[in-house]
Structures are given as C-alpha cells and as structure tokens.
Amino acid sequence: MxxxxxxxxxxxxxxxxxxxxxxxxxxxxxxxxxxxxxAIFAMKGHxxxxxxxxLGLPDGSGTEVISAFSAxxxxxxxxxxxxxxxxxxxxxxxxxxxxxxxxxxxxxxxxVRQLTLIEQGLPALSPSIARRIVEHFRKTVISQDESADLTxxxxxxxxxxxxxxxxxxxxxxxxxxxxxxxxxxKSIYAKLGISSRAEAALQAARLGLMKS
Amino acid sequence: MIAARHVLLSxxxxxxxxxxxxxxxxxxxxxxAMQPATGWTWSPAEWRPVADVHPAVWVSLGTGLLAWLISxxxxxxxxxxxxxxxxxxxxxxxxTFCFASFAPRIAxxxxxxxxxxxxxxxxxxxxAFGVIMTCLFLIYPSRLRFWKPLAAAVVVVFxxxxxxxxxxxxxxxxxxxxxxxxxxxxxxxAVVWQVRASADDPRLRAIALWLGASTLLGAGAFIVxxxxxxxxxxxPLVLENYAFSFFLVIYVGLAxxxxxxxxxxxxxxxxxxxxYASAAxxxxxxxxxxxxxxxxxxxxxxxxxxxxxxxxYLPLRDILWRRMVRRRxxxxxxxxxxxxxxxxxxxxxxxxxxxSNLLRDHFNPLEMVEIPEQIAxxxxxxxxxxxxxxxxxxxxxxxxxxxxxGRSLFTPRDAGVVTHLVRLMQQAxxxxxxxxxxxxxxxxxxxxxxxDNIGAQLMRALHSTKPDRKDAMIRDTLADLRDVINNxxxxxxxxxxxxxxxxxxxxxxxxxxxxSLRWSLQADAGLVLTPSTVHALxxxxxxxxxxxxxxxxxxxxxxxxxxxxxxxEVVVEDDGSGFDIETxxxxxxxANMKARVEGVGGAFALSRGETGAQLQAHFPHQAAAx
Numbered sequence: 001m002x003x004x005x006x007x008x009x010x011x012x013x014x015x016x017x018x019x020x021x022x023x024x025x026x027x028x029x030x031x032x033x034x035x036x037x038x039a040i041f042a043m044k045g046h047x048x049x050x051x052x053x054x055l056g057l058p059d060g061s062g063t064e065v066i067s068a069f070s071a072x073x074x075x076x077x078x079x080x081x082x083x084x085x086x087x088x089x090x091x092x093x094x095x096x097x098x099x100x101x102x103x104x105x106x107x108x109x110x111x112v113r114q115l116t117l118i119e120q121g122l123p124a125l126s127p128s129i130a131r132r133i134v135e136h137f138r139k140t141v142i143s144q145d146e147s148a149d150l151t152x153x154x155x156x157x158x159x160x161x162x163x164x165x166x167x168x169x170x171x172x173x174x175x176x177x178x179x180x181x182x183x184x185x186k187s188i189y190a191k192l193g194i195s196s197r198a199e200a201a202l203q204a205a206r207l208g209l210m211k212s
Numbered sequence: 213m214i215a216a217r218h219v220l221l222s223x224x225x226x227x228x229x230x231x232x233x234x235x236x237x238x239x240x241x242x243x244x245a246m247q248p249a250t251g252w253t254w255s256p257a258e259w260r261p262v263a264d265v266h267p268a269v270w271v272s273l274g275t276g277l278l279a280w281l282i283s284x285x286x287x288x289x290x291x292x293x294x295x296x297x298x299x300x301x302x303x304x305x306x307x308t309f310c311f312a313s314f315a316p317r318i319a320x321x322x323x324x325x326x327x328x329x330x331x332x333x334x335x336x337x338x339x340a341f342g343v344i345m346t347c348l349f350l351i352y353p354s355r356l357r358f359w360k361p362l363a364a365a366v367v368v369v370f371x372x373x374x375x376x377x378x379x380x381x382x383x384x385x386x387x388x389x390x391x392x393x394x395x396x397x398x399x400x401x402a403v404v405w406q407v408r409a410s411a412d413d414p415r416l417r418a419i420a421l422w423l424g425a426s427t428l429l430g431a432g433a434f435i436v437x438x439x440x441x442x443x444x445x446x447x448p449l450v451l452e453n454y455a456f457s458f459f460l461v462i463y464v465g466l467a468x469x470x471x472x473x474x475x476x477x478x479x480x481x482x483x484x485x486x487x488y489a490s491a492a493x494x495x496x497x498x499x500x501x502x503x504x505x506x507x508x509x510x511x512x513x514x515x516x517x518x519x520x521x522x523x524x525y526l527p528l529r530d531i532l533w534r535r536m537v538r539r540r541x542x543x544x545x546x547x548x549x550x551x552x553x554x555x556x557x558x559x560x561x562x563x564x565x566x567x568s569n570l571l572r573d574h575f576n577p578l579e580m581v582e583i584p585e586q587i588a589x590x591x592x593x594x595x596x597x598x599x600x601x602x603x604x605x606x607x608x609x610x611x612x613x614x615x616x617x618g619r620s621l622f623t624p625r626d627a628g629v630v631t632h633l634v635r636l637m638q639q640a641x642x643x644x645x646x647x648x649x650x651x652x653x654x655x656x657x658x659x660x661x662x663x664d665n666i667g668a669q670l671m672r673a674l675h676s677t678k679p680d681r682k683d684a685m686i687r688d689t690l691a692d693l694r695d696v697i698n699n700x701x702x703x704x705x706x707x708x709x710x711x712x713x714x715x716x717x718x719x720x721x722x723x724x725x726x727x728s729l730r731w732s733l734q735a736d737a738g739l740v741l742t743p744s745t746v747h748a749l750x751x752x753x754x755x756x757x758x759x760x761x762x763x764x765x766x767x768x769x770x771x772x773x774x775x776x777x778x779x780x781e782v783v784v785e786d787d788g789s790g791f792d793i794e795t796x797x798x799x800x801x802x803a804n805m806k807a808r809v810e811g812v813g814g815a816f817a818l819s820r821g822e823t824g825a826q827l828q829a830h831f832p833h834q835a836a837a838x
Binding site: 083086087105106107109110112113114126127128131161162163164165166169 | 683686687690691694697698708709711712713714715716719720721723724725731
C-alpha cells in the first residue's frame with residue numbers, strides 16, 4: 001500500500017488531489033496537511049512514499065517542507081505541485097531536493113498519468129522548466145566541482161525536452177530507452193541541488209562568510 | 213594672504229587664540245602669585261607651593277578665566293554682532309577686575325606705586341563691567357527706545373565718575389563699591405525695561421528673563437555680600453575675591469541659555485566648537501608639557517627623549533591634528549553613492565532630507581538654514597563664511613555657514629563640488645523618474661494584458677454552461693497567467709518556447725487517449741510572437757486536440773505549422789471517423805476558435821480530410837525579430 005502526503009491549503013484542490021491519487025494507486029494511505037507546520041509534523045511521525053507539496057502555503061513556502069524532507073526523510077519522493085508557481089520557483093524547489101513536479105491545472109487524466117510515472121521513478125520535465133534549468137547551469141558554472149556540471153548526454157536530453165519533445169520522443173531521438181532518459185532527468189535534478197549549494201557556498205566564500 | 217585671512221576668520225582659530233591669551237595671562241598671574249617674599253626668581257624650587265598661596269587668588273584667577281573663555285566663545289562665533297561684542301567685552305572686564313583683585317595676597321614685595329596701579333586697573337575693570345552690562349541690556353534682546361542717548365549717558369556718567377575717582381585730585385579707590393552698586397541699579401532698570409518691552413514676543417521675553425535673572429543673580433549676589441556693605445560702611449559678608457565667583461552665574465547662565473533660547477542667535481551647535489577648541493587646547497597643553505619635560509631632562513636622557521619625540525610623538529600628534537582639523541578628502545565614489553541613495557528615495561520628502569543630510573555630512577557646517585530665494589548656482593559669500601546651495605530634488609536652497617565645524621572657509625572648490633552634486637542629483641532624479649515611468653508603463657501593459665485576455669477568458673468560462681468547456685477555458689486562463697508571470701519582463705514571447713510548450717502539452721493530453729502526435733513546424737528562426745498571436749495559436753491547437761479526443765476515435769493527430777514574419781498557417785488533421793461536414797453544427801469550442809481567428813483578421817475552415825477531419829486556419833500577425 002502506497003502512502004502519500006499532500007501539502008495543500010485549498011480545500012477543493014485537496015479533494016481533487018485525493019481523487020487523482022485514488023485513481024492512480026489502488027487503496028492508498030493518504031495524509032493531508034494544510035500548511036508547513038502540519039506537513040513537518042506529519043513528516044516526523046510517518047515515512048511516506050510520495051509527498052506532493054504546494055509552494056505557496058499560508059505559513060511559509062513549500063520549499064521549507066522540501067528541505068525538511070531531503071534532510072530527514074530522503075527515502076520519500078518529494079514532488080512540487082503548482083499552478084501559478086513561476087518557472088524560477090519550480091527550479092528553486094527542484095534544487096532544494098524535489099524530484100519532480102506536477103501542474104495542478106492539468107486535465108485529470110494527464111495528472112493521474114504523471115503521478116503513476118513519478119511513482120515508477122520516471123519524472124517528467126516540461127519544456128519551459130528544461131530551458132530554465134539549462135539557463136541555471138549556464139549561470140552557475142563551477143569549474144572546481146565537475147560532478148556538479150551536466151554531462152553532454154544530459155545536455156542533449158535537456159535540449160530536446162526544451163524543444164517540446166517528451167521523454168519517449170527524446171529517448172527515440174537519442175537512441176536510448178525511456179528509463180535511461182528518466183534517470184538522466186533524475187540526475188539533472190540532483191545536480192541542480194549540488195550546483196545550487198556549491199554556488200551558494202561560493203557566493204558565501206566570496207562574501208567572506210566562510211573561513212576556508 | 214588668503215591663508216592669513218583664513219586663520220583670522222575661522223571661528224575655531226579665534227576661539228583658540230583668545231583662549232591661549234587667557235591661559236597665558238592666567239599663567240603669568242599665577243607666576244606672580246607664586247613668587248616668594250624674597251624677591252623675583254625663575255627657579256621653580258624657590259616658588260611658593262600652590263597650597264601656600266591664598267585660595268582667594270586661585271578663585272579670582274579661575275573666575276576671570278572662565279568668564280573670559282565663555283564670552284570669547286560667543287564672540288568667536290558672532291564677531292560682528294554688537295550684543296556679542298558687548299558680551300565679550302564684559303568678559304574681558306571681568307577678567308581684568310578679577311586678575312587685579314589680589315594685590316594684598318601676593319608675597320612678592322611690590323612698590324606702592326605698582327600696587328596703586330593694580331587697584332586702578334581693578335576699579336576700571338569693575339566699573340567697565342557695569343557700564344558694558346547696562347549697555348548690553350539696552351540693546352539685547354531687543355533695542356529699547358532711546359537706547360542711543362541712554363547708552364551714551366551711561367558711558368559718560370559712570371565713565372567720568374570712575375575716571376575722576378581713579379586718577380587725579382579726586383582719587384578715591386574705595387569709591388569703586390559705590391560706583392558698581394549704582395551701576396547695578398542701572399542694570400536692573402534696563403533688565404526690567406527689557407522684560408516689559410518684550411511682552412508680546414515670547415522668545416525675546418524668555419531671553420530677557422533668562423539673561424536678566426542670571427545677571428541679577430550673579431552681580432546682585434556680589435553687590436549684596438560685598439559692595440553694598442562696603443558702601444554703607446560695614447564689613448563685607450564674604451571675602452571679595454570669593455564673591456567674584458558669583459559673576460560666573462552670569463556666564464554659566466549664558467552657556468545654558470544658548471542651548472535653550474538660541475541666545476545671540478547661536479544654537480546648540482555652538483557647543484561643537486567648544487569641543488574642538490578643547491581638543492586643540494589639550495594638544496597645545498600636551499606640547500607645552502612635553503617641551504618642559506624635555507627641558508628638565510638631564511643631558512644624557514635628552515637624546516633619547518628627542519628620538520622618542522621625533523619618531524613617535526610628532527607623527528602621532530600630526531595625525532591627530534590632521535584628523536581633527538583637516539576635512540576628509542572628498543571621495544568621489546562615496547559621494548556618488550550618497551547622491552544615488554538620496555535621489556532614489558521613494559518620496560519627495562525623503563529625497564529632500566537625503567540631500568540636506570548629504571550637504572551637512574560633506575561640509576559639516578556649524579549652521580545650515582533654508583533660504584526662500586531661488587539660486588541657480590552655488591555661491592560663496594562673506595569671504596568664505598557662507599555657502600549658498602541651490603534647491604534640488606524638492607529640497608529648498610540652503611545657506612551653510614562656517615565650514616567644517618567652523619574650522620575652515622568655503623572655497624571655490626566647494627562651490628564646484630556643490631554644482632557637481634546638484635548635477636548628479638538632477639541626473640539621478642531624471643533617471644529615477646524615467647525608471648518610474650518605465651515601471652508604470654510596464655504595469656499598464658500587464659494590466660491591459662490581464663484585462664484583454666485573462667478577464668475575457670474568465671468571463672467566457674463563467675458564462676459557459678458546459679462543465680468541460682468551463683474547465684478548458686479556465687486551464688487556458690491559467691496558462692496565460694503563467695505566461696504573464698514568467699514573461700513579465702517582455703510582452704513578446706519567443707516562438708520556439710511557445711511552440712515547445714504547446715507541443716509537449718498537446719502530446720500529454722493525447723497520450724491517455726491513445727492518440728499519438730505528429731508535429732511539424734516550418735518557421736523562420738528567431739521569431740518573436742505577440743501575445744495575441746500566441747493566444748490564437750494556442751486556442752486553435754487546444755480546441756482541435758479536444759475535438760479529436762472527444763469525437764473522432766482517432767489514433768493519430770497531425771499538427772503542421774508554417775510561420776513567417778507576417779503570417780501563421782495551421783493545419784490540424786486526425787485519422788478519426790470524421791464527420792459529415794454538411795450536417796455538423798459547429799460546437800461551442802469551434803465557434804469560439806473561428807471567432808478568435810477571424811477576430812485577428814484570419815480565416816478558418818473545417819473540412820473532411822483524406823482520413824479524418826481537417827482544420828485549417830491562417831491569420832496575419834506581426835512578428836518582431838528577436
């Protein structure tokens with residue numbers, strides 16, 4: 001039985017999410033939280049398979065919840081669910097440790113399908129976010145840490161997705177399997193976090209906040 | 213030449229010079245007082261110890277010096293104001309009669325002629341004090357009626373009386389008590405008159421009361437305890453020299469009154485000058501102390517001392533003095549930032565405050581007042597005492613007086629700096645208002661965008677009766693809103709980005725229904741689309757996809773786009789069951805699409821294709837090259 005937490009402050013959307021989760025997974029264990037405080041509380045008491053987190057919450061930002069999960073519940077797959085969240089804040093959430101994102105204004109069946117893909121470890125990536133990520137890496141080039149930089153293959157994947165190809169089309173175009181594309185995407189998400197942290201550390205060192 | 217005038221005109225220099233003169237007089241008198249009964253000597257070992265000299269001597273010396281310092285301070289700031297001049301003169305008189313009041317306490321044997329001269333000086337000083345104070349209260353705080361003849365009468369009557377009793381056949385040095393007592397009566401009359409004359413001006417009245425009360429208390433206490441008893445043939449209640457300290461009440465009262473009532477039009481800033489003067493005097497005293505130490509050193513230590521002085525003390529002293537006296541070098545970068553800070557403040561009032569703070573911080577004037585007149589250029593007046601700055605950024609014109617806390621004069625370079633600052637400020641202001649204009653244009657554009665697209669779409673959704681139509685329209689609206697947010701900085705959207713999003717979204721929608729997407733695009737590279745083109749394109753493709761999902765039972769949807777800088781052509785076809793073009797009525801969605809395409813001057817056609825339905829739309833547009 002899959003256990004899912006969603007953090008969402010709008011009641012109607014919570015009901016809609018519950019419906020989508022029930023359509024995607026048979027007999028899920030669902031826990032709802034309405035704000036950052038409740039989400040952190042739920043996180044401490046239970047290990048979830050998936051956490052779906054809204055970004056704009058009444059008592060703070062969903063990114064706080066995401067960081068808390070990456071710090072103390074790394075086993076949970078955290079996904080950002082957003083409607084109006086602009087690309088920049090989605091990328092910020094991904095760099096905080098989110099492993100995918102969902103658009104809550106997708107048609108019901110599209111949303112359900114993306115949920116099942118996430119559960120299978122096949123995160124989706126939209127063209128605009130892919131472009132934003134490319135931009136992010138262009139701006140935060142860190143020569144010292146090669147592990148934080150993208151591989152040429154990952155750049156190919158981002159490039160094709162940015163032009164509107166989906167995972168399957170990208171796999172076809174690059175002669176890869178769809179699961180390989182998905183693992184590239186996951187790796188890109190992880191590097192987003194590394195590069196953001198490295199960039200932050202570099203900035204801190206430049207500003208003299210750190211000793212070394 | 214300029215340097216000489218500079219030195220003479222700087223209030224700080226004046227104050228220090230006068231203080232040094234006072235101190236030197238004090239030291240000279242102290243030297244006299246400490247001489248032994250055996251005769252004059254330069255050897256300190258033979259001088260009388262300080263404790264052996266009668267305390268009355270020290271009290272007299274202290275009183276005279278303090279009165280002198282306080283009045284010199286006022287005059288240093290307002291050398292041309294008649295009241296300040298009179299006040300300074302009164303301080304000089306006090307110094308004179310105090311310093312010449314302790315002849316019997318001096319051990320040094322003196323000839324009777326010298327002693328007589330000391331008493332004459334004492335008498336002249338004491339009488340002059342009364343005359344000067346009476347004249348002061350004839351013109352300050354306000355000029356009384358007939359002040360000229362009255363002042364002349366006071367000077368002539370008391371002057372003649374004093375001179376007659378000081379010199380010549382009618383000499384009677386004891387008469388000083390009677391003279392000063394009568395002068396005191398004159399002072400009281402003048403003060404009372406001042407208080408009455410200033411009945412309708414609260415500030416002048418407060419000054420008259422304050423200064424009058426100090427004077428009456430100070431001089432009055434002396435008259436009551438010393439002069440009056442002596443006048444009427446009794447012994448004084450306290451030793452005359454101690455009673456002199458009552459006069460300090462006048463001068464301390466003045467110092468307090470400066471702060472409370474802006475006496476002589478001096479504000480609290482006058483105290484800053486005292487601070488700097490004390491620091492400067494401290495340096496001088498330190499120098500003297502060091503010099504005397506050096507002189508006392510036995511020969512061997514002299515060399516060491518000289519080296520220490522040369523290596524450590526002189527540079528340190530130089531640094532201290534420069535820090536205190538010289539102005540900070542004008543830092544162009546720093547000034548630029550300060551100007552920007554001031555110019556970019558959100559409200560006019562904050563900008564004006566920023567500007568006046570900038571002037572105050574840069575020039576450190578002792579006095580800075582707004583002036584009503586408009587001036588075009590910074591100008592220097594009063595031979596460098598005054599700098600007038602033009603108004604800028606909503607701030608008024610200012611008159612700055614006494615640069616650098618009274619330590620320097622304004623120079624043509626300062627006027628140049630102000631002109632430069634004003635120009636910077638104006639430029640920054642202009643940029644800021646251009647920026648503000650840009651922001652408000654941007655805001656207007658976004659508002660128009662929201663009104664035209666988002667508002668209209670929500671209205672359509674609201675009035676739509678079919679739930680799935682409502683959903684589709686609300687989704688469109690949300691997508692548009694995302695565009696507005698993500699591309700808030702530019703009204704135009706790059707073609708590549710728009711079509712990539714549209715392609716991915718369409719494929720996502722078709723997938724759950726087992727429909728595959730074939731997408732073909734022919735477009736000139738680097739085209740940028742306007743929002744209305746994007747909306748039209750998006751609604752055509754979305755509506756076509758919805759139609760295919762809903763009705764066609766298709767397995768494939770082909771979208772082909774041809775976009776040139778002036779024309780957009782879209783062909784969408786599926787392999788579904790199609791429809792009978794003769795009988796089908798356009799659904800709500802297709803009707804909307806048709807309206808939208810025709811609304812931007814295009815054409816819309818629905819036909820049966822080779823395998824299924826085919827939709828063709830084309831419309832003109834204006835694409836900007838990116």
